[in-house]
Structures are given as C-alpha cells and as structure tokens.
Amino acid sequence: MGEKNLSKGKYITIDEALGLIKTGDVIVTGLGGAEPRDILRNLHKISERVKDVTVTTCLPLEPAEYFMNEAYKNSFNMDGWFYTGPMRKAQKNGNISLIPNHLHLTAFKRQFHKKTNIYMGTATLPDKHGYLSLSLSNIYEKRILKEADLVILEINKNYPRTLGDVEIHISDVDYVVETDYDVPVLPDVEPNEKDLLIGKYVADRINDGDCIQLGIGGIPNAVAASLMGKKDLGIHTEMFTTGMMKLVKAGVATGKKKNFNNGKHVAGFALGTKELYDFLDDNPSIMMMDGYWTNDPYVIAQNDNQVSINTTLEVDLTGQCASESLGPIQFSATGGQADTAIGSQMSKNGRSFITLYSTAMVKNKETGEKEEISKIVPFLKQGAAVSLSRNDVDMVVTEYGVAELRGTTIRERVERLIKIAHPKFREELLIQAKELGIIY
Numbered sequence: 001m002g003e004k005n006l007s008k009g010k011y012i013t014i015d016e017a018l019g020l021i022k023t024g025d026v027i028v029t030g031l032g033g034a035e036p037r038d039i040l041r042n043l044h045k046i047s048e049r050v051k052d053v054t055v056t057t058c059l060p061l062e063p064a065e066y067f068m069n070e071a072y073k074n075s076f077n078m079d080g081w082f083y084t085g086p087m088r089k090a091q092k093n094g095n096i097s098l099i100p101n102h103l104h105l106t107a108f109k110r111q112f113h114k115k116t117n118i119y120m121g122t123a124t125l126p127d128k129h130g131y132l133s134l135s136l137s138n139i140y141e142k143r144i145l146k147e148a149d150l151v152i153l154e155i156n157k158n159y160p161r162t163l164g165d166v167e168i169h170i171s172d173v174d175y176v177v178e179t180d181y182d183v184p185v186l187p188d189v190e191p192n193e194k195d196l197l198i199g200k201y202v203a204d205r206i207n208d209g210d211c212i213q214l215g216i217g218g219i220p221n222a223v224a225a226s227l228m229g230k231k232d233l234g235i236h237t238e239m240f241t242t243g244m245m246k247l248v249k250a251g252v253a254t255g256k257k258k259n260f261n262n263g264k265h266v267a268g269f270a271l272g273t274k275e276l277y278d279f280l281d282d283n284p285s286i287m288m289m290d291g292y293w294t295n296d297p298y299v300i301a302q303n304d305n306q307v308s309i310n311t312t313l314e315v316d317l318t319g320q321c322a323s324e325s326l327g328p329i330q331f332s333a334t335g336g337q338a339d340t341a342i343g344s345q346m347s348k349n350g351r352s353f354i355t356l357y358s359t360a361m362v363k364n365k366e367t368g369e370k371e372e373i374s375k376i377v378p379f380l381k382q383g384a385a386v387s388l389s390r391n392d393v394d395m396v397v398t399e400y401g402v403a404e405l406r407g408t409t410i411r412e413r414v415e416r417l418i419k420i421a422h423p424k425f426r427e428e429l430l431i432q433a434k435e436l437g438i439i440y
Contacts, residue, residue, distance in 0.1 A: 012175045014042055017120075017152050020175070023050045026114050028144050030121030031058040031082075032271045033184045034137035036154040038177065039120055040064040047075035054114070056099070058082045058106070058139065059271075061184045063089075067096060081106050082333040083324075091330065100385075103238060103268075103336035104295035107140035111147060119148035123168075123176075124161045130170040135159040136183070136277075137269035138166045139238070139291035145172070154179045160280040162270070164287035186271045188242045191222035197399040198355050199226040202309055205351065205395070205402070206230060209257035211303040213237040213340045214244065215310040216271075219355045223309050227252060234258040235265040236303050238295050238336040240286065242272035245279045259303050261287060268294040268336075295336045300343025306350040308340035312387065313356070316380050317414045317433055319390035319405050321354055328383030342392050345406070352394035358422040374425040376417050378432040396420065411439050 017039055021027070029035045035057065043055070044065040055066070056079045063086035067078045073095035080087055081099050090096055101109060110116075121141050123132040132155065134141050145151050145168065156179045170176075191199060199222030206212065206227060211234035214220040224243025227233065233253040235244055247253040248265060255263045268291040270280055280286055293299055300306055312323040313331065324332045341352040361370045376398070380386070396403045396417060403416035414433050418426050433439050 025117040031137040116148040133161040162288040166288040195222035240267035240270040295339040297343035301346035304348040306347035308344040319393040321388040322384040323387035327381035358398040376421040
C-alpha cells in the first residue's frame with residue numbers, strides 16, 4: 001500500500017506501543033471518539049512494570065481496566081478535563097481527579113503545569129500525500145501533539161476524514177498502530193415531552209439567520225428538532241451533533257448569514273451516529289478547528305446573532321448554575337459552557353440559554369425512597385461547583401417557561417425563576433428566599 005511506503009518503520013503493534021510507556025510518564029489521549037481504544041483497553045497489562053503513569057483524558061467513552069479496576073491505582077492516575085459515566089463510577093477508587101478548566105484553555109493551561117510525554121489518539125489512514133486527519137476532535141489534540149515528546153496514533157479506515165485545521169503529516173507522528181474497530185457512536189435518543197417543551201421555548205427565541213451552538217444531551221437535541229422551520233441558520237459550536245447534521249441536510253443551516261467562515265459549519269469535535277460520521281467524511285462544509293480558537297469568547301462574539309444553548313443540573317435563586325457537580329461529587333465539567341455563554345452575549349444581538357428540568361427524582365437518605373425535588377433552589381448544594389456565574393447567566397429555561405435574567409436584580413431573579421419552577425415548589429421557594437435573606 002502506497003501509504004505505508006510514506007511511513008516505513010512507523011507501524012507498530014499494540015504491545016510495542018505499550019512498551020514505550022515508562023514509569024512517571026504523562027500521557028494525553030484524544031477526546032471522546034478520538035481516544036485510542038485498543039491501546040487503552042490493554043494499558044492495564046503493563047501495570048506490574050510501571051508506577052505513577054498519568055493519563056489525561058476528556059469525555060472518555062472506553063471503560064478501560066486501567067482506571068475502572070482499583071487494583072491498578074498505584075500504576076495509573078487519570079486526570080480528566082470532562083467526566084463521563086465510567087469516570088463517575090470509578091472516581092471512588094481514588095486515582096481520578098478533575099482538571100477545572102474552560103474548554104478553550106484546556107491544552108494551553110495544562111502545558112504550564114505538566115509536560116506531555118506521550119500523546120495518543122486516533123486518525124484516518126494517510127492519504128497519498130502522507131496526510132492524516134485527526135477526524136473526530138481538534139479541541140486540544142493537534143496543539144498537544146505538536147508539543148509531546150512522543151506521538152502514537154491508532155489509524156483506522158472507519159474514521160471519517162474531517163477537514164479544517166485537523167490534518168497532520170505522517171512525518172509529525174512517531175508511531176502508528178493499525179486498528180479496525182467501529183467508530184464509537186452516541187445514539188440519537190428521541191426527546192421526551194419535557195425536552196420538547198423546553199426545545200420549543202428556546203426555538204421560539206431563535207430567528208432566521210442566527211448562528212447557534214448546542215451542548216450535549218436530550219434538551220439540545222430537542223432544540224435542534226424544533227429548529228426545522230428556520231432559515232439560513234449558522235453553526236459555530238464546540239460539538240457537532242447528529243441534530244446539527246439534520247439541520248444542514250434539511251437546508252435549515254446554511255451558514256449564509258455568518259460574519260466569517262461564511263457558508264461553513266465550524267466545530268471543535270464531533271460525536272453522534274454513524275450517519276453523522278458518513279456525513280462528515282470529506283465534507284468541505286464542515287471545519288474542525290482548534291478548540292483554543294473555536295471556543296474563544298472573543299472569536300465566538302465575531303458572529304452577529306450568536307446563540308448558545310447549554311444544560312445545567314441546578315440553578316439557585318440568584319442565577320448561579322451548577323452544571324458539573326452534585327454537591328462536591330463530580331458529574332461532568334464546565335466544558336465550554338462559560339466560553340459559549342459569554343461569547344454569545346458579547347455578540348451583536350447574541351443570546352445565551354441555560355436549560356434544565358424543573359425537578360428531579362432522587363433517593364431520600366433517611367427513607368431510601370425516591371422523591372421529587374426542585375432543581376431551582378434557594379442555594380446550591382454544599383460543595384457544588386459554580387460552572388456559570390450569576391454574572392454571566394442570560395436566560396434560564398424549564399418546561400414551565402423562560403426566565404430572562406440579563407441585567408436584572410436579585411429580587412427580579414427570585415421572582416422570575418420561581419415562575420418557571422415546578423408549581424408545587426413555588427410557594428416554598430418564596431418562603432425560603434425570605435427566611436434566608438435573599439430577598440426581604
């Protein structure tokens with residue numbers, strides 16, 4: 001194969017790749033679907049000969065033994081920019097810790113603290129010119145790859161060749177491992193009734209020609225579905241989703257009104273269905289760009305009418321958003337929420353939406369029974385991380401409506417947020433606000 005001739009001596013096996021890892025190494029892996037799954041699935045096999053290896057991840061999908069199994073905690077630490085289900089389950093092992101960050105500064109700030117010894121990720125096969133595409137993510141991958149001492153990539157014919165600023169030459173890669181697994185998918189879950197109500201509230205406040213950013217989850221998917229009647233939407237987002245693909249395919253998102261990258265759809269990474277990956281492959285309308293640039297609030301603000309739509313776990317009556325932790329227990333991370341919310345509000349005619357269900361079902365610690373609680377609260381749970389400050393919140397949306405908070409007083413915020421809380425909690429919230437001295 002011609003591609004191999006361009007990289008003679010670079011092709012190695014999984015075992016040979018594992019043999020390059022030493023005690024004390026700092027490894028960075030690709031984000032989400034860009035993680036090197038075959039290497040990570042086998043990483044625990046070297047636990048007897050290495051100690052204190054740090055694996056830095058973001059949105060990892062593979063529940064690999066090296067961090068899921070407590071037996072390997074002396075050999076491997078996992079430092080995470082964004083938690084997922086496997087990390088939430090394994091954090092009790094004691095060798096997993098969050099790196100607090102804004103997404104656009106992920107690689108930039110980390111390099112101040114820890115030098116990357118090894119970058120490991122995924123890529124497409126080299127083309128006839130020797131160029132590979134990093135495919136599903138460029139949030140930090142290309143930037144860290146350039147600074148790492150050693151670069152190992154799993155190349156896979158099944159990965160889409162994305163375009164933008166995501167290509168690298170084989171000469172910039174030390175070793176490659178040929179793999180053939182299916183690209184990890186994020187199922188396109190059907191929105192529920194609450195999702196659709198929230199999606200409609202948001203969609204009603206989005207105009208033809210607006211430029212959108214959508215976060216991850218059922219509510220953003222419902223927003224995308226609710227936008228099908230719009231015209232000439234633009235996309236400048238951190239994550240390119242299956243819902244966005246549907247908007248482009250339907251001719252709803254054209255990018256014709258964007259101030260820059262006109263006619264192009266800009267993202268930092270992609271995660272979704274196989275249909276999405278087929279759509280991304282060799283598609284010149286999609287620009288997969290460096291997250292340091294894509295998520296910079298000042299870059300985001302250059303698009304007029306920029307709209308960000310993200311989700312949160314809990315909002316207090318002053319507008320503070322806890323989007324990443326349940327009390328002190330880490331659930332996800334800030335990601336690009338502050339980047340996009342602030343950048344959108346800096347944009348001419350820009351808007352930012354924070355969405356959530358009004359209630360959640362949780363287990364009562366005393367009775368053991370599940371009970372319904374309000375997610376709009378007088379104060380956040382003790383130890384909760386504030387992902388979006390009350391200074392930066394704009395509109396908060398539940399299935400009961402929209403609370404417009406930009407420029408409002410604390411008293412006005414209390415009144416407006418109570419109006420979109422579940423009706424059975426509204427009176428209690430008002431009483432608590434007065435008892436606590438939030439309002440008088």
